Amino acid sequence: MSLVRTYTRALKKLSSDSRLAWILALANIALAITLFAEPILFGKVINTLANTEASQSTPLWNEVAPLLIIWILFGFFTIGTSTLVALFSDRLAHRQRHKVFGEYFEHVLHMPLKQQSQTHSGRLMKIMIAGTDTLWWLWLSFFREHLAAFISLVILIPLALYMNWRLALVLIGLCLFFGLLTHFILRKTQDLQQAIESHHSDLAELASDTLSNIALVQSFSRIQLEVKALKGISQKVLNAQLPVLSWWAIVTVLTKSATTLSILCIVILGSWLYTKSLITIGEIVTFIAFAGIFIGRLEQIVTFADKLAIDAPRLQQFFEILDTSPDIQNIPNAIDPGRCVGLIEFNEVFFSYNNRHKAIDGVSFSVNPGETIALVGVSGAGKSTVLSLLYRAFDTQSGRITIDGIDVKNFDLSALRRNIGVVFQEPLLFNRSIAENLLVGAPNASEEEIRKACQRAQALEFIEKQPEGFDTIIGERGRILSGGERQRLSIARALLKDPPILVLDEATSALDSATEENLIKAMSEVIRSRTTLVIAHRLSTIKNANMILVMKAGKIVEAGTYQSLCEKSSQFNEMVSIQLGLQHP
DSSP states (O other): OOOOHHHHHHGGGGGHHHHHHHHHHHHHHHHHHTTTTTHHHHHHHHHHHHHHHTTOOOHHHHHHHHHHHHHHHHHHHHHHHHHHHHHHHHHHHHHHHHHHHHHHHHHHHHHHHHHTSSOHHHHHHHHHOOOOOOOHHHHHHHHIIHHHHHHHHHHHHHHHHHHOHHHHHHHHHEEEEEEHHHHHHHHHHHHHHHHHHHHHHHHHHHHHHHHHHHHHHHHHTTHHHHHHHHHHHHHHHHHHHHHHHHHHHHHHHHOOOHHHHHHHHHHHHHHHHHHHHSSHHHHHHHHHHHHHHHHHHHHHHHHHHHHHHHHHEEEEEHHHHHHHOSSSOOOOOOOOSSSSOOOOEEEEEEEEEESEEEEEEEEEEEEETTOOEEEOOSSTTSHHHHHHHTTTTOOOSEEEETTEEEEEGOOOOOHHTTEEEOOSSSOOSSSSBHHHHHSSSSTTOOHHHHHHHHHTTHHHHHHHHHHHHHBOOOGGGGGGHHHHHHHHHHHHHHHHHHHEEEESSSSSTHHHHHHHHHHHHHHHHHHSSSSSEEOOSSSHTTTTTTTEEEEETTEEEEOOHHHHHHTSOSSSHHHHHHHHOOOOO
């Protein structure tokens, strides 16, 4: 994505507020035009006074006064319009910044887990903040400086040619010099700037990854190693950045030199033209003012080019994320059937994470409403993947999954997931209050419903012992709670949602045996009233399941009740023996 294309796309983001944007653009055009009124009027005043002195007559106030009045009016117009442009461009930029921030945030949340896992959350966060900050700066400076600067150059060259083409050649030469110099510098630094931004993203990723695993870092004495890794990336940033800074330092020096040389050329050439009666003193003064304006605008444009070259990679990363189309999204006319009954059917389902190795290989089974089905097998057998296909964390490559006879791909995603409550093996909690975490799936639940769900999940007792009860902030990922407490909170959250389908992925793995037994008893009534899919290794969790599916290498190799599987020599029988520490069940 080129600089011009990136810049254009950033400006197109203002389309939702296009009316104000166009008004500000027209105001900038008016300011750019009136900018030249002052040097022109100044030159005319000088000529009038010089002519009066040459004729040794009294100053002709009737000629000078109108020029001064017009000058004052232009001054008031410039001050008033500039103030309004600054005020409303600031509001527009801030308003659009928050709008785009929200769009990016929502877009990332809609991205499926497979796509999410390809980019670290720290990198996504850095791209979001850097991208929106850059857009804000670009919009603000566009209306406050850059648009007027570009228009000024467009107006100034023909105006200067009209007034005196000989002196105008100095300005044209200056413009060509700056144009070629900026183009050269951009070509020299663009690849380096891409590398700098990539290293900055690596830096954010490493810092986020380290801070989110600080317990691991401390317990394994990795503090110095992690700091060393961070310093290594910082050094890469500096190694790429110093040459870029050197090139733009050269531009700054040349800009200062060009300012002095240009004004000197105008004075020398203007003096010579004056001796030939080809120019007036007032026109020389006007061109000196033109040179000041011209050089000032060129400096703004060069500074803008420098800043855009630095920020373009950030915008490109930002737009790349926005352009990523979610693999999983609603089809046209997606169905929202309301609350489902809970009939689940898998029919010859195949799925692969990398299109080579089959994670799920021809899985077929059905679960009637209100039944409980358990999936067991060694780690990596495909149990969690099967359940994630149900609520479309991933989509099948072939085969069909239906709920109440409707293909899950035909469901509206929100409607599908409202009907399924999930308790993950790793408790996923926000750095918010206990109440806010519980209300994730049921934002309108009453206090009585919250307490009832917590009681069923064996969580009410430890919640009431917290310093602020349900209002206690539990820290990042619920760190102030124990593993078992986090798990019970996750179970309570799923129960409060009251879905017709309940998915328990090793939901009791972090609980002690006594708590697990009490929890199973408390949940038995809840489970009977809804379709439940359970992944568990503990026998106590799956004994009462209507059906147990034994999985191996993505396939269902055995199926039956707990008793029927134990009565025959089978893989399940071996699992039971190992868990009980026996040779035979």
